[in-house]
Amino acid sequence: LANASTKSDNHLNIDQASFQDAVTRFRLLLAKSAVDQIQKSWGILTTVSDADIDRAAVKGIAMESQVSTVSLSKVHAFIQAHASGTCSERVTAAWNLLDRDQDGLLDQEEMNQVALLCLGVEQQALVALFEEALEAYPCRAPLPSIGNEDQIPIPKGWRQRRAERKIKKKLLKMFKLSCQNHFRDEVEINHRLRCIYAWAEKADQDNQIESVLVDADGWSGRKRYVELSPKISEPEFREVQGIHFTHLDRIGTEILKSFREDLWVAQGKGREQKELIRDCLLFLTVVSAVDFVILSL
Numbered sequence: 001l002a003n004a005s006t007k008s009d010n011h012l013n014i015d016q017a018s019f020q021d022a023v024t025r026f027r028l029l030l031a032k033s034a035v036d037q038i039q040k041s042w043g044i045l046t047t048v049s050d051a052d053i054d055r056a057a058v059k060g061i062a063m064e065s066q067v068s069t070v071s072l073s074k075v076h077a078f079i080q081a082h083a084s085g086t087c088s089e090r091v092t093a094a095w096n097l098l099d100r101d102q103d104g105l106l107d108q109e110e111m112n113q114v115a116l117l118c119l120g121v122e123q124q125a126l127v128a129l130f131e132e133a134l135e136a137y138p139c140r141a142p143l144p145s146i147g148n149e150d151q152i153p154i155p156k157g158w159r160q161r162r163a164e165r166k167i168k169k170k171l172l173k174m175f176k177l178s179c180q181n182h183f184r185d186e187v188e189i190n191h192r193l194r195c196i197y198a199w200a201e202k203a204d205q206d207n208q209i210e211s212v213l214v215d216a217d218g219w220s221g222r223k224r225y226v227e228l229s230p231k232i233s234e235p236e237f238r239e240v241q242g243i244h245f246t247h248l249d250r251i252g253t254e255i256l257k258s259f260r261e262d263l264w265v266a267q268g269k270g271r272e273q274k275e276l277i278r279d280c281l282l283f284l285t286v287v288s289a290v291d292f293v294i295l296s297l
Helices: 002-011 016-040 042-046 050-058 072-084 087-098 108-136 158-186 189-199 234-244 246-296
Strands: 210-215 223-228
Touching: 016 042, 016 072, 016 108, 042 087, 050 210, 050 223, 072 087, 087 108, 087 234, 087 246, 108 158, 108 189, 108 246, 158 189, 158 246, 189 234, 234 246
Parallel strands: none
Antiparallel strands: 210 223
């Protein structure tokens, strides 16, 4: 935070207190987003994986496919990690939240949900913060006036207000698309998660697929053949993730960088369009002038 605040002060007229207020506000939005994501993911958090059910069946333990509750202490730790913790602590809290049997190990699908859960929290909080930032200050105002509330230029005419609403709507749409598409398309999060699981040295089952027979449903007494993939621990996940998926430790920074690049592309397209219109008008003017001269002869 200290480094970020120093960089902000060098470029914008923002004091330390204002920067800390902004950080606190973003932390509150992260906590709210964490609560919302838990609510949206309740079905995932309370559903026992098929592999865990099969493992219990091998041991002669009957297990329900759905649990009715989630540990309150884990939920509190997950929210607290987003309110005041680091990116690493958030991943750990999400890992513990999905670890229903409390053995520290997760299946591949559960490991994927840890990353997607942390990503969803950051995306929702950043969109909310961006919307508040758009409403707090005019988008078309010059940067030197930022930080001085007495010099905030308020759009007065209906044309200025319409232009302000239009640019805000466009920027918000671009930011939402950056949040949705960056990790899916540019980072290729699904591919990276598959590689992490495949390359991790998993101690569970000696990193081998275990073939077992479990009782089939019904009264026939038949057995069914099941292949159980090894589970992965957080240290094993971290060892590979720290090399091939460091984006998980800087989700917000990655999204903002992608949005900055999208802004550059949009500005470049705008300049190209203006140049194209200018060249077309110049060409039509020259052609019209030549035609007029020819017809006058």
